[in-house]
Amino acid sequence: MEAGMVTPAPALVRFSGIQKTYDGENLVVKNLDLEIRKGEFITLLGPSGSGKTTTLMMLAGFEVPTQGEIYLAERPIKNVPPHKRDIGMVFQNYALFPHLTIAENIAFPLSVRKTNKAEAQERVSAALRMIKMETLAQRRPGQLSGGQQQRVALARALVFNPQLVLMDEPLGALDKRLREQMQLEIKQLHETMGITVVYVTHDQSEALTMSDRIAVFNDGIVQQIDRPDALYEHPVNSFVAHFIGENNVLAGTVETIDKDYCRVALAGGGAVTARAVNVSGAGASTSLSVRPERIAIVPDGTSSDGPNRLPAKVQNTIYLGDHALAVLDVAGNGEFMVKLPPGTHDNLRHGSLGPGESVFVTFRPEDCLALDPV
Numbered sequence: 001m002e003a004g005m006v007t008p009a010p011a012l013v014r015f016s017g018i019q020k021t022y023d024g025e026n027l028v029v030k031n032l033d034l035e036i037r038k039g040e041f042i043t044l045l046g047p048s049g050s051g052k053t054t055t056l057m058m059l060a061g062f063e064v065p066t067q068g069e070i071y072l073a074e075r076p077i078k079n080v081p082p083h084k085r086d087i088g089m090v091f092q093n094y095a096l097f098p099h100l101t102i103a104e105n106i107a108f109p110l111s112v113r114k115t116n117k118a119e120a121q122e123r124v125s126a127a128l129r130m131i132k133m134e135t136l137a138q139r140r141p142g143q144l145s146g147g148q149q150q151r152v153a154l155a156r157a158l159v160f161n162p163q164l165v166l167m168d169e170p171l172g173a174l175d176k177r178l179r180e181q182m183q184l185e186i187k188q189l190h191e192t193m194g195i196t197v198v199y200v201t202h203d204q205s206e207a208l209t210m211s212d213r214i215a216v217f218n219d220g221i222v223q224q225i226d227r228p229d230a231l232y233e234h235p236v237n238s239f240v241a242h243f244i245g246e247n248n249v250l251a252g253t254v255e256t257i258d259k260d261y262c263r264v265a266l267a268g269g270g271a272v273t274a275r276a277v278n279v280s281g282a283g284a285s286t287s288l289s290v291r292p293e294r295i296a297i298v299p300d301g302t303s304s305d306g307p308n309r310l311p312a313k314v315q316n317t318i319y320l321g322d323h324a325l326a327v328l329d330v331a332g333n334g335e336f337m338v339k340l341p342p343g344t345h346d347n348l349r350h351g352s353l354g355p356g357e358s359v360f361v362t363f364r365p366e367d368c369l370a371l372d373p374v
Contacts, residue, residue: 011035012164013059017068020054020220028054032068033248036198041190041209043199046217047243047369051100053168055217056200060166061085073163083112088157088165092172094149096141103128103137109160127155130189147178154186158193166201171206183209200232204244208232216240237278238371241289248295248336249374252290254279262370264288267331272308276370292339294367297326298360309362312336314355330361 013036025317028130029051036042044052057063059070061082077085080170088109096105096243106127110120126133131151140150150170157165159203167186171179187210190197201207207214208228215225216239217286235241242249250266255271264286272288279286312328315335323339330336338361 007186009037009039011071012038012073013198014074015055015059015068016069016071018055018058018065018070019067020051020063021066027066027220028066029058032214032222032333033223034225039194039196040212040289041187041197041199041210043201043214045201045207045214045216045243047202049352050217051124051220052200052202052215052217056166056168056198059198060087060089060163085165086162088160088162090153090157090167091163092169093155094141096149096152096156098141101132101138103142105141105152106156106159107304110157113160115160123159127159130158146174147182150174150182151185151310154189157172157190158195162195164196164198169201170199172201172203179206179261180209186210191248205370212246213283215319216243218243235277235289235369235371238289241369242372242374246292246337246339248290248292248330248333250290250331250333250336251373252288254282254284254286254288254370256282261365262286264370265306266310266331268330270310270331272310272368273365274370275366278371286370287372287374289369289371290363290367292325292337295337295338295361295363297328297340298362300358300360307365308368309360312359312361314357316355328359328361336361 005007015032015034018029018032019027021027044055046052054063058065061077061080065078069078071077074087097108100108102220104125107120107124110123115123131154133148133151136144136148141152144152151160153170171182174182182328183206199210201245211228213225214228214231216223216231218239224236226234231240231244238249241247251267253267254265255265257276257279260276261273262279264274265271274288310330312330315327315329317340318325319326323341326338326340328336328338
């Protein structure tokens with residue numbers, strides 16, 4: 001059981017032994033076993049071709065598993081058509097009917113389900129209030145902005161009170177500011193209504209912002225599923241460490257292992273102590289993972305204690321508003337990044353630690369993870 005999880009909610013969705021191939025040879029999804037809890041917001045995260053969208057489409061009923069079964073509320077649904085699964089869908093392209101008004105678009109799922117007219121009007125009115133678009137009910141999609149159209153698509157997916165809502169890259173077409181605003185709105189709706197949401201994205205910051213849990217996909221396999229903070233702080237392999245957040249990688253060879261820690265000789269020179277997370281033993285190759293915010297820069301000639309102190313050369317600094325990044329050459333990695341607190345950027349760029357200067361970097365052994373080689 002994950003830390004902090006006392007009594008998990010029952011599973012609403014269960015993937016059991018799911019495989020999917022389109023050509024009979026290459027598996028897009030491989031032996032997927034996954035449970036989605038009632039009321040949670042779970043994100044399927046991964047690069048293009050990793051299997052996350054295919055997994056969502058099998059749950060929606062638009063794709064059929066090659067092998068295995070999907071259960072919704074303990075009922076097998078592999079042979080149940082999409083419109084009988086009681087699932088709401090929100091797509092990136094909104095998929096609104098251009099010839100219908102906003103109110104008519106929202107009402108469409110109710111008309112399909114033969115909802116009586118009075119109840120349908122009441123539900124549409126409530127959905128319009130929910131997305132704060134009561135005054136725009138008689139407009140058509142072409143008269144709305146992208147953000148407004150996405151709100152209508154969201155209302156249409158929720159208006160018939162589905163037990164499950166699927167969202168496939170729903171914010172991908174919006175600009176950064178609007179996307180961030182919609183992230184918060186969708187999360188607030190989820191918490192207010194208590195609905196179960198399965199969300200697909202390749203944007204890791206979006207996944208971290210919105211999710212109760214994240215399933216990280218790569219090559220058709222869930223590499224790790226956990227809370228956002230646990231994925232960031234405790235990745236189980238190099239792929240997850242590199243895909244979630246910013247990350248520095250140093251290649252090396254394990255020299256010794258002592259309980260939870262190991263000593264690693266770096267390929268580019270020097271040695272460090274790291275947490276032994278995913279290493280096979282002494283003599284094995286490893287990739288070290290160190291987050292940019294866990295590293296300190298020490299000027300040359302400054303003494304510092306600690307087992308992990310490596311020489312570095314400043315390459316550049318990048319100003320990012322609320323913080324800056326120093327790009328260094330460390331142990332053969334010429335793109336080693338250190339996150340700098342506000343106010344230190346000018347000192348590095350124009351002071352004694354400008355580009356080309358020699359410095360040292362230090363980091364704690366507990367902040368350095370020894371993982372599988374990249």
